[in-house]
Amino acid sequence: MNTAAPQAPEQTQPTLQRPELLAPAGNWECAKAAVENGADAIYFGLDRFNARMRAENFTEADLPELMEYLHRRGVKGYVTLNTLIFPQELREAEKYLRTIISAGVDAVIVQDIGICRLIRHLSPDFPIHASTQMTITSAVGVEFAKSLGCNLVVLARECSLNQIDRIQYQIARSDASLPLEVFVHGALCVAYSGQCLTSEALGGRSANRGECAQACRMTYELIADGNEVELGDRKYLLSPQDLAGLEVLPELVKTGVSSLKIEGRLKTAEYVANVTRVYRQALDRAIASLSPEAPADSSLPKVDETKPNQYQVTNEEHYNLEMAFSRGISTGWFKGINNQELVHARFGKKRGVYLGEVTRIRNEQITVQLQAPVKPGDGVVFDCGHPETKEEGGRIYAVEHRGEDAILSFGRGNLNLRRIHVGDKIWKTSDPELDKQLRQSFNGENPQFQRGIDIEVYGEVGQGLRAIARDELGHVVQVQSEMPLVEAHSKPLTTERLRSQFNRLGNTPFYLNYFTNHISGNVMLPVSELNRLRRNIVENLEKLRSQPKRWQLNSNASYKDLLPISSDSSISSSPHLIVLVRNLKQLQAALSEGIETVYCEFEDPRNYREAVQIVRHYNLNIKTQKNQDIKTTIYVAPPRITKPGENYILPQVRSCDADGYIVRNYDQLKFFSADKCIGDFSLNIANPLTADYFKKLELERITASYDLNINQLEDLVKNCPPQWFEVTIHQHMPMFHMEHCVFCAFLSNGTDYTNCGRPCDKHEVKLRDRVGTEHILQADAGCRNTVFNGTAQTGAEYVQRLIAIGVSDFRIEFVNETPNQVTQIIQRYRQLLQGEITGSQLWRDLKLQSQLGVTRGSLEKNSLS
Structure with a gap:
């Protein structure tokens, strides 16, 4: 609940903050996909100390080139150093940090509290972002992060919109105010990040060390009071649907969060392009819907003030997100706890778009009552209710539409039709046409996503034409013509003609946003000179933007300065x-x-x-x-x-x-x-x-x-x-510690503690894994569940x-x-x-x-x- 005091009608509402759109990048291609589809920043790991060690990741040697590219395009770059650091790694971590800071990285995302201390010891001004792995869920947690020298906090995914509001309200009235970042899209961990010990307990692969084994995506049987609970096809008891905050974007913007983060450093460049583009367009639309007084020349969509709610998610956006990667999508915890919705439990892997159920199989053709569009070339999978087994699937060869039905044909021998049955569900898992469009968005050398610049020109007869350009980051450049303006006897340089010339910014990272003409009198200048000025503006802005950030770095500081004095163990x-x-x-x-x-x-x-x-x-x-x-x-x-x-x-x-x-x-x-x-x-x-x-x-x-x-x-x-x-x-071992309540989801019809009937008080529950171990499930006073390893160690x-x-x-x-x-x-x-x-x-x-x-x-x- 937002506890902020209501403002009097005559007071001015605070200016809406446009959140940064932060995209993942597991490699160079993903970085380019993010940039060309409108990301304001990317986050990426290097080859050590990050929570996605299975990603390709960048190397330290890549940093100067990568940061120059990002900054030239007006995009920030954050390095993830979001794992725990062991004692013998502190020396290497210090060297690593010096490289990162010297390369002009915009911030580092950190889990380990000792590493926060080390960074601030090495540099008084290099930005630190407190990772979601720090498990910050309250205003006091934000205050703690600030005391460590952090400059931004990534809240736990489990925070609802009301809780984010409340945290913002509390930190705004204290000395602990910091910008907040939230995940807006992607896979959800069922356990609190930084509090999951499952991979460590089951296989020695710690999630706090970037080696998550994804045990939450496996099947489990529910054992209540010694008896197996019949759950039908619901076997994936700990596998949440993927997060999609698209529906609540305006509400997220109104909370005042500073950054919206897309999950996916293990995903493809097509995924990054797809999701980034959808959220870029939707976020701009959401801002416009909340800002009816946007200036006339603004690049944002215009708002019809007669319509109360301008923001809507389109069918195309919903389709694109499901095709990008989907285990089913929901708003996660943004709307509060709904244990019936968060985990549907029917599968734990990518599905895509639901096409419908098989209604007929005849002559190697499959009839389906369509729920979504399909075309030749699309890839599908047939779901018989046992996703843990090998499933039939393939590419569609031909589609024949008959009303709401479609008859699908496949290449001869591509499917084993004996393993497909009437009633099976069909999911579209691949759309080559969409993938082609997405690749085109970031292929090639020329910039595809442009950012606005403002240009104003000055001059009078006998003087050179002076043009001043400003970008959205505050960089300013000034250029002047090599020849003076002369009096025009015909076709003077009108505002329209000047705007047209300076607007020819194709194949550059920029488009002309605002143009202001301060020229006195009727003057003229050759078009070739105007073109040269425009090119100089672009060159000078790119040069200025690509310069590395210069953070302070103490060459004499060392991690050893922070080590405690150890005492005699004897x-x-x-x-x-x-x-x-x-x-x-x-x-x-x-x-x-x-x-x-x-x-x-x-x-x-x-x-x-x-x-x-x-x-x-x-x-x-x-x-x-x-x-x-x-x-x-x-x-x-x-x-x-x-x-x-x-x-x-x-x-x-x-x-x-x-x-x-x-x-x-x-x-x-x-x-x-x-x-x-x-x-x-x-x-x-x-x-x-x-x-x-x-x-x-x-x-x-x-x-x-x-x-x-x-x-x-x-x-x-x-x-x-x-x-x-x-x-x-x-x-x-307390493996999973989670907001998701298994008792509520599978032993009641309730959504949360208010209507579940508290089955946790009535039943002793265990989760049986694939090898037969029965793990102990317990709830706490906050209705959060812990799964304890059934085997003591x-x-x-x-x-x-x-x-x-x-x-x-x-x-x-x-x-x-x-x-x-x-x-x-x-x-x-x-x-x-x-x-x-x-x-x-x-x-x-x-x-x-x-x-x-x-x-x-x-x-x-x-x-x-």
């Missing part, structure tokens, strides 16, 4: 076991084992008060019965995400009066700043620069990122005081190595274990820390006795560096 204390529980029965089991530090992460924070009372009562009993001052400390955890409108949850958590709090995000860092706090894994602490930043916020301890393998973890600890850290050595074999370098705090986490299992696992880990058993003995013992299927886990995975 003075560390005895190993200490910390237990995280997720229900009261597990808590009682942990207390019965004498655990001195316990963390609670419950779905309902209202239950924390009882948990605290249980611990306090336990401490009193211990003191009374055993006359011991040793007591158990209890910390409680708020939900991992905090969004506008959820401010009640944090006071509710604090009201339990726990000994301390587990902080997971920027809102919690601020809210609990006066309390004892532990920084959790979701803060993504992967290097000493990040660790140092969070420790300076007075956190008791910080939890190392789950993306680190044992060698990287050792590097982190050795470069910091080891007592800063606690290491999770036993857990069910352990770093037990590395505990002695970690103790040797000074780590003394080790965490084990439980999800759905019984009290007996909790007791058994605690006992084994206590024996491990006391040196009574080895890590391999623990691993084998638990695997044999408890049937938990424990694996060696993420600590042993090979480095991706």
Whole structure:
């Protein structure tokens, strides 16, 4: 909800901001496709440290040429450095950043907090964009990014229009105002970016390192209370439809966001051209519909003020977007949460445009009742409801129209007609004619997309004609004729004739927007001289625009300046076991084992008060019965995400009066700043620069990122005081953390928590993957779901190595274990820390006795560096 105070009728509405249109570029061809179809900026990765390592990506050597090309065309270029950086990579990251800054890149998109610190240490003015991987969902998150030196924030995709409005309202009334960027089109991650550990858990390919394995696009079975739920053809339970914000563009513009981002660095140049062109035209139309007072010479479409709503999405635009790439399209979370719409669950791969159902198969011809146009040469696929299997498809040879039906013919032998049935759905997956048009938009040497310039001319008889040109970026050039103006006895240089001459800008990056004639009297000048002036304007503007940005760069600065002073690991204390529980029965089991530090992460924070009372009562009993001052400390955890409108949850958590709090995000860092706090894994602490930043916020301890393998973890600890850290050595990896509620979507007909009937309170639910593992599904107080790996993993074999370098705090986490299992696992880990058993003995013992299927886990995975 937009909470801004309504303005009085006589007040002037603020001027609408035209958002930047930001397009993806995985290679040179994609960059050109974006530029020639109207992108204001592109973002691209280099060959290291970016979240799309499977893209072709550019190299450092490409940067000068690429930036010169972009700037000459009036387009900005942003480098993605949006992954976590490991300790041994800081030296290379610094060199990388120096290259990027020196090349005149317009900004770098960053996930890692330590890298934000390093950039600002190297350069006081080089722009930093906080990546969506930072999981910023609130005004406090924007404030946090600004404190790091960021110049723009990419909000989480899960923010609705109302929430964006609310964030804008809040930051405008604070010192934390920063431009905001949102994704407007493309694939949606079902998990919060920066909070997805699925690829890491299942295959050692971390999404936080650019190696997403797309497990969300796979099939899953829903198991409720031990029984499989019959869902028909809905198997892709975690695969969202693609985002298309075209429908809500005017509303997005009105929120005041500064940049609209198109996803797709793994997509083709045709995709980039297609989607960029659609949004360029639609965005200009949306701006025009909101700006009825646009100047007469404006390039924007004119608005008929008698019609209340000028903006509409055309059928052609909808068709083009579906043909570009589509798993089905929706407005994502822009309109709020609709769990029935976000995930249709029927397929997880590209489909395209829906043509209809097969109504007849005869004589190698297929009849369909058409829902969309089709022509010879188009490619189609037949959907029998099992997209996980090989599907029939091919190119159409001929089309015979009979009313609403079409009879499709294919090349002989191209289809196995025995695998196609009446009732199968047909999707158009390829349109060669459209692809040809799109390629023509960026093929060739001459610019296809032009940007407006304003020209004004001055002069009088006896003087040279002086022309001043300004582009949309503020560059100004001035040229003057080599011969003076003379009095015209016939055909003087009228405004119309001058405009016509200066408007001949074909094959240049420019078109003439405004022209102003300040010439005195009736004068003349040869056409050849006017042509020379026009050419000089173009040459001088291109030269001025293509000059690299000159950012400040401190040659003496180094990442080493930011490293914390590490302490002697030999003075560390005895190993200490910390237990995280997720229900009261597990808590009682942990207390019965004498655990001195316990963390609670419950779905309902209202239950924390009882948990605290249980611990306090336990401490009193211990003191009374055993006359011991040793007591158990209890910390409680708020939900991992905090969004506008959820401010009640944090006071509710604090009201339990726990000994301390587990902080997971920027809102919690601020809210609990006066309390004892532990920084959790979701803060993504992967290097000493990040660790140092969070420790300076007075956190008791910080939890190392789950993306680190044992060698990287050792590097982190050795470069910091080891007592800063606690290491999770036993857990069910929290793989997906998502706004999407599987309970609501598949166990109710509701759209969100207001009408779902809360099946999460009534059922124990698991998701069974293709290899038969049943992953645990839980909801939190914000109705967000976490999918926990059904197989627990352990770093037990590395505990002695970690103790040797000074780590003394080790965490084990439980999800759905019984009290007996909790007791058994605690006992084994206590024996491990006391040196009574080895890590391999623990691993084998638990695997044999408890049937938990424990694996060696993420600590042993090979480095991706």
